[in-house]
Amino acid sequence: MSVDPTIPSLRLSELTAAIDKTLKNTFEGRSWWVVADVTSHTHKTDKNYHHLDLVENDPVTRVMLARVHATAWGAGSRSIEQFQRVTGQRFTNNIRVLMNVSVQFHAVYGLSLQINQVDPNFTLGAMEQQRRATLDRLVAENPGFISRVGDGFRTFNHELTMRMVIQRIAIVSSASSAGWQDFCHTLQNNPHGYRFLCDDYFTLVQGEANAQQVVDRLVDIVESAVPYDAVVIIRGGGAQTDFLIFDSHQIGKAIARFPIPVITGIGHQKNETIADVMAHTATKTPTQAAERIIAHNRSFEERVNGFQKSIIIRSQQQLSAKLQKMSSLSSNVTRQTQSILFDRKRHLLTMATTLAAKPAILVANRQKDIKQTIANIRSFAALLLKSKQGYLNHQLAMVNALSPQNTLNRGFAIIKAAGRITSNPDDLNPGTEAEIILRNETIHTVVRSKSPYYGRDFNL
Amino acid sequence: MEETLTYEAAYAELAAIAREIESETVSIDVLAQKVKRAHELIAFCQARLRSTEAEVTKIIVQMEKTEK
Numbered sequence: 001m002s003v004d005p006t007i008p009s010l011r012l013s014e015l016t017a018a019i020d021k022t023l024k025n026t027f028e029g030r031s032w033w034v035v036a037d038v039t040s041h042t043h044k045t046d047k048n049y050h051h052l053d054l055v056e057n058d059p060v061t062r063v064m065l066a067r068v069h070a071t072a073w074g075a076g077s078r079s080i081e082q083f084q085r086v087t088g089q090r091f092t093n094n095i096r097v098l099m100n101v102s103v104q105f106h107a108v109y110g111l112s113l114q115i116n117q118v119d120p121n122f123t124l125g126a127m128e129q130q131r132r133a134t135l136d137r138l139v140a141e142n143p144g145f146i147s148r149v150g151d152g153f154r155t156f157n158h159e160l161t162m163r164m165v166i167q168r169i170a171i172v173s174s175a176s177s178a179g180w181q182d183f184c185h186t187l188q189n190n191p192h193g194y195r196f197l198c199d200d201y202f203t204l205v206q207g208e209a210n211a212q213q214v215v216d217r218l219v220d221i222v223e224s225a226v227p228y229d230a231v232v233i234i235r236g237g238g239a240q241t242d243f244l245i246f247d248s249h250q251i252g253k254a255i256a257r258f259p260i261p262v263i264t265g266i267g268h269q270k271n272e273t274i275a276d277v278m279a280h281t282a283t284k285t286p287t288q289a290a291e292r293i294i295a296h297n298r299s300f301e302e303r304v305n306g307f308q309k310s311i312i313i314r315s316q317q318q319l320s321a322k323l324q325k326m327s328s329l330s331s332n333v334t335r336q337t338q339s340i341l342f343d344r345k346r347h348l349l350t351m352a353t354t355l356a357a358k359p360a361i362l363v364a365n366r367q368k369d370i371k372q373t374i375a376n377i378r379s380f381a382a383l384l385l386k387s388k389q390g391y392l393n394h395q396l397a398m399v400n401a402l403s404p405q406n407t408l409n410r411g412f413a414i415i416k417a418a419g420r421i422t423s424n425p426d427d428l429n430p431g432t433e434a435e436i437i438l439r440n441e442t443i444h445t446v447v448r449s450k451s452p453y454y455g456r457d458f459n460l
Numbered sequence: 461m462e463e464t465l466t467y468e469a470a471y472a473e474l475a476a477i478a479r480e481i482e483s484e485t486v487s488i489d490v491l492a493q494k495v496k497r498a499h500e501l502i503a504f505c506q507a508r509l510r511s512t513e514a515e516v517t518k519i520i521v522q523m524e525k526t527e528k
Contacts, residue, residue, distance in 0.1 A: 163467065163468065164467045164471055165467040165505075165508070167508070167509075192509070192510075193509075193510045194509045194510055195509070195510055199521075226521070297509060300467065300471070300505070300509075301505065301506065301509060303471070304471070304474060304501075307475065307498065307502070308498070310478055310482060311477065311481050311498045312495075314481040314482055314484070315486075315491055318481070318484060318486075318488070318491065319488070322488055
């Protein structure tokens with residue numbers, strides 16, 4: 001094909017050079033702060049290049065009003081990293097950002113914007129506004145399930161009573177994420193040896209678009225009809241970005257109305273997400289969620305152990321009190337019994353002793369009596385003999401004393417009349433011959449007279 | 461030990477026994493019985509906290525799932 005020499009023409013490169021020159025005149029060395037939505041974003045990790053389109057849609061009709069390709073590298077890429085760190089928002093499609101851009105033109109790649117800086121505060125503000133709007137909507141659309149209490153919120157889930165022990169757990173997490181591993185490791189290696197039944201409900205837990213998946217998993221949990229004690233929603237361990245899913249209206253609503261207590265461990269270092277606010281218990285990280293569950297069970301066991309201790313102590317006290325009473329009673333009984341027995345024994349012994357001694361004494365007494373009697377008999381016999389002897393002697397003396405000779409010797413005289421001894425005065429009358437025997441001589445006489453005698457010569 | 465015993469039921473019964481013993485309203489006649497029961501309840505709670513029953517149940521549940 002030949003070039004028509006009549007029509008003046010330029011080579012394309014000449015034209016692009018002209019465009020480049022014109023653009024440079026206006027835009028070179030200058031930059032602008034632009035608000036735009038991100039789309040068609042790709043990130044080349046090795047070179048740390050971002051390629052994306054910036055678009056503006058009509059807020060009402062959603063018709064695209066502008067679209068420009070943009071790139072970021074070097075300082076721009078570093079700014080994007082910082083943006084992600086500060087906001088917790090991944091730099092990706094469908095986010096609205098305020099950024100500082102320069103206009104670039106390349107003869108081959110055309111017009112593009114070079115991103116110099118991304119402003120995190122703009123996004124944070126927008127996110128916070130979004131968050132507030134979502135919370136307002138949750139309260140408005142779920143009366144009876146979500147309400148404001150002062151600065152905080154009260155939800156149906158929050159009001160649920162956690163069972164005394166958490167043992168059956170449904171885990172909503174992304175498959176084999178570091179957060180899931182942290183949670184399971186902490187739970188299974190608890191120092192108390194507690195065992196748990198964990199069922200995994202894996203889903204993507206990043207990217208706002210996946211919110212419905214999380215909600216679906218929650219529905220699965222209810223439909224499983226397993227009597228779970230708690231549902232744990234965890235993520236984390238990875239980059240501190242992209243928590244927006246947990247600020248979604250859908251997930252917030254599902255958690256707030258969920259019939260099983262929900263424990264979150266999302267790994268968000270900043271504000272609480274809406275999921276945290278709606279949940280029964282919010283913890284900072286998956287590890288903390290596990291620790292909270294272990295502590296919950298531990299406190300149950302401590303209460304049980306407390307009962308055990310008090311029961312042991314109390315029943316031992318009661319038993320020992322009763323035992324003491326018993327033993328004092330029993331020792332009383334023993335003592336009384338022993339004392340009675342002792343008394344009886346002593347009594348018996350006394351009796352026995354008496355019984356044993358008496359016959360001997362009796363015999364001894366009798367023997368003594370007999371001895372005495374024998375002795376008496378002996379001495380009496382002697383005495384009797386002596387007395388008889390004395391008596392005989394006396395008789396003899398008497399006989400001797402009374403012998404006529406002795407009488408004669410004592411001065412008495414024997415009168416004989418008519419040859420017979422007489423004591424009758426009538427035998428002697430005057431003139432009667434009489435013989436008077438006086439001692440050893442006989443006197444022959446005749447009675448001359450007689451007269452009565454009243455003398456007192458023998459009145460001794 | 462009853463199959464139907466839950467932590468809540470065990471705890472409530474245990475608390476009641478502890479209260480009775482605490483207030484000394486338990487007669488010595490049934491004290492041994494009560495303490496034995498308390499011991500069972502405590503053992504139940506501790507065993508369940510550490511039981512491998514959970515693992516067994518889990519396996520059964522998974523087997524049932526794969527059968528369907």
